[in-house]
């Protein structure tokens with residue numbers, strides 16, 4: 001049997017396979033409340049055989065939304081709207097996960113569907129953004145530097161959102177510390193110019209992430225806690241795989257059990273070269289250096305390609321984004337590509353379509 005379709009033990013719970021759905025913003029909510037679009041969108045991937053379905057970047061406070069149309073978990077109406085969506089994912093055999101997020105200086109931006117770019121002005125439904133330092137992402141509005149009380153409030157907001165996420169039925173909580181959003185902004189020396197206990201040394205830059213991990217652990221002790229990190233800023237003087245590996249080790253000591261290794265997003269001048277499997281080497285480096293379970297993501301689009309990443313020992317899990325959008329039954333197809341169609345969890349309703357081995 002393939003590695004891709006072998007089950008995985010995570011913090012005492014079993015995930016049915018190692019082909020997961022990466023979080024993907026849908027920019028389709030009103031007041032942070034998920035709706036019918038999110039329900040159909042996420043449930044279809046569970047029918048399509050995913051091991052874990054991770055719901056999109058979900059803001060822990062309103063000002064943490066990337067766009068005004070992002071989903072959230074800062075109030076109980078949002079929690080209650082998530083609950084049937086989460087149940088639909090679980091009913092189809094996948095583990096429901098959610099990415100808890102705060103966009104920091106990259107918040108309050110136009111959704112891609114508007115055709116506009118950059119920051120949404122306050123008088124058009126946007127808001128004042130916050131960041132570790134008052135340094136803007138190129139082309140976006142200036143953020144205000146968080147003071148220590150503001151940092152404490154961010155930690156509490158992550159914990160409160162974690163409680164709501166668990167109440168809604170989510171089993172995996174992924175902290176979004178990648179792609180240039182708030183937790184990554186604290187990690188990277190390119191965006192964190194603070195001179196207090198949250199800036200300067202690696203320990204100080206990692207302090208907020210570790211506090212959030214501690215707070216979420218305490219608030220949701222039974223949830224599977226994972227972290228998505230960018231393993232490099234792809235920019236001179238920025239965040240890199242060595243710093244990532246050190247912080248991942250610390251995060252594991254604080255109770256995170258899995259690390260979803262992505263890259264980039266912090267600065268507009270990043271020099272990123274994409275292509276099939278373009279971030280796999282980063283996952284492999286973190287896995288080897290930190291000795292933790294990691295996921296590889298980025299242009300992994302076929303069963304054999306995914307299987308070879310696992311067989312090489314570069315990652316424990318494959319996450320995919322766009323391939324699930326092209327083919328919501330990606331896992332069913334991947335098993336067929338690997339010559340073992342029955343290894344995928346075909347819904348009984350669809351088995352008549354399953355190819356013979």
Ligand SMILES: Cc1cc2nc3c(=O)[nH]c(=O)nc-3n(C[C@H](O)[C@H](O)[C@H](O)COP(=O)(O)O)c2cc1C
Nearest residue numbers: 022023024025056057297298299300320321322323
């Ligand atoms: C429509 C779309 C929305 C995305 N939204 C998020 C998000 O909410 N959080 C996140 O960490 N990454 C997000 N990403 C990045 C994906 O999770 C993934 O890392 C990236 O697309 C690379 O994987 P792929 O080549 O398999 O698509 C998004 C990507 C797409 C295409």
